[in-house]
Amino acid sequence: MVHIILGDQMGVSITWLLIISLIMLVPIVGIIGANYIGYLFNLSEPLRVIVAWLLLGFFTIVNTLDTRISLKIQGVTSILLLMLLFSITLISLFGSGERFAQKILVDFRIGNFKPIWLGMTLVFWAFLGWENLSFTTEEFKNVKKDLNIVIAASYLIMMLLYLGLSAGVIIWLDPNNPETIRAPLAEVARVKLGAYSGATVATIAFLIMLININAWVWGPSRMVFDAGRKNIIPGIFSRLNRHHTPHYALYALLFSYSVALMLVLVAGPRIIPIAIKQVNSVFLLLYILSIISFIKISKSIYAKGIGALAAGMLIFFFMEFGPYLILPAIILAIILLKLLIKTHANTTEQQKIP
Numbered sequence: 001m002v003h004i005i006l007g008d009q010m011g012v013s014i015t016w017l018l019i020i021s022l023i024m025l026v027p028i029v030g031i032i033g034a035n036y037i038g039y040l041f042n043l044s045e046p047l048r049v050i051v052a053w054l055l056l057g058f059f060t061i062v063n064t065l066d067t068r069i070s071l072k073i074q075g076v077t078s079i080l081l082l083m084l085l086f087s088i089t090l091i092s093l094f095g096s097g098e099r100f101a102q103k104i105l106v107d108f109r110i111g112n113f114k115p116i117w118l119g120m121t122l123v124f125w126a127f128l129g130w131e132n133l134s135f136t137t138e139e140f141k142n143v144k145k146d147l148n149i150v151i152a153a154s155y156l157i158m159m160l161l162y163l164g165l166s167a168g169v170i171i172w173l174d175p176n177n178p179e180t181i182r183a184p185l186a187e188v189a190r191v192k193l194g195a196y197s198g199a200t201v202a203t204i205a206f207l208i209m210l211i212n213i214n215a216w217v218w219g220p221s222r223m224v225f226d227a228g229r230k231n232i233i234p235g236i237f238s239r240l241n242r243h244h245t246p247h248y249a250l251y252a253l254l255f256s257y258s259v260a261l262m263l264v265l266v267a268g269p270r271i272i273p274i275a276i277k278q279v280n281s282v283f284l285l286l287y288i289l290s291i292i293s294f295i296k297i298s299k300s301i302y303a304k305g306i307g308a309l310a311a312g313m314l315i316f317f318f319m320e321f322g323p324y325l326i327l328p329a330i331i332l333a334i335i336l337l338k339l340l341i342k343t344h345a346n347t348t349e350q351q352k353i354p
Helices: 002-006 008-041 045-065 067-093 097-109 114-124 143-172 178-182 184-193 195-229 247-267 271-297 301-319 322-352
Strands: none
Touching: 008 045, 008 195, 008 247, 008 271, 008 322, 045 195, 045 247, 067 143, 067 184, 195 247, 247 271, 271 301, 271 322
């Protein structure tokens, strides 16, 4: 939509911005999965990064062989995912009224918004991944009907889960504890029910993280494939193998993920929160541009007003990222430079016409 409404330059730049962001995001998803293995076996940070690379490599190979294998893996573990997340939500919120008042209401009253900000950051991740649905439209038999049902049902389920889980993490966990970031589900279970429960949840959570890793390997490869078809990036990435999967896109992304994981090895785990905030700011920018596109095409004053309100709230949240806005700022500067060059070229061309 941004490409169509705001112009080719904006669309191409956003595509590149998404690709760069996914190259940062997908390795982090792999590390999150590896962290649950590390939680169980007390692995060092370098070993966790190696496990993440092995997971990403495995699912890259799976996705180059046959999409149906990938879908079967997700189908087998989807029910487990919902059961685990609903269980952790209930465990974390049961009997938490007093702690909620202490951790949230008191902090809010005295002006300490750090826990609120932590919650907003966690909940924001509920919105990441919806872009993958746009890459799957070719897989639907009845896109107009089925995609709307999938989006509506998924949105209701995931928002309930993310709000509940985020509240549980804020109420029970210490934000300065590394395990809060590495394996929050297992840590909530450990704090509430004991070490044995934490280990059990960590095992189940790792199995369920395989769904996320597989989805994040699959989705970006389709976006790169589509960008190759549109000649935004080299056309080689639009080629399919005999299994009808974009193998060049998958292998190129795996190489990029490997470089990103090497940077994590060199810089250490402290680079992960920086990358997460960088990715958050990029996706927020995309949402803001999408709302601007919506406002531009809307004819109703009411719709434009709702869009303006939503854009204002997102821009306020967006500005809180401060120095982490460097990547969006660079991309927007490049877009502006290209538009100025194009405008200057058009002006010069018109002046030549007698």
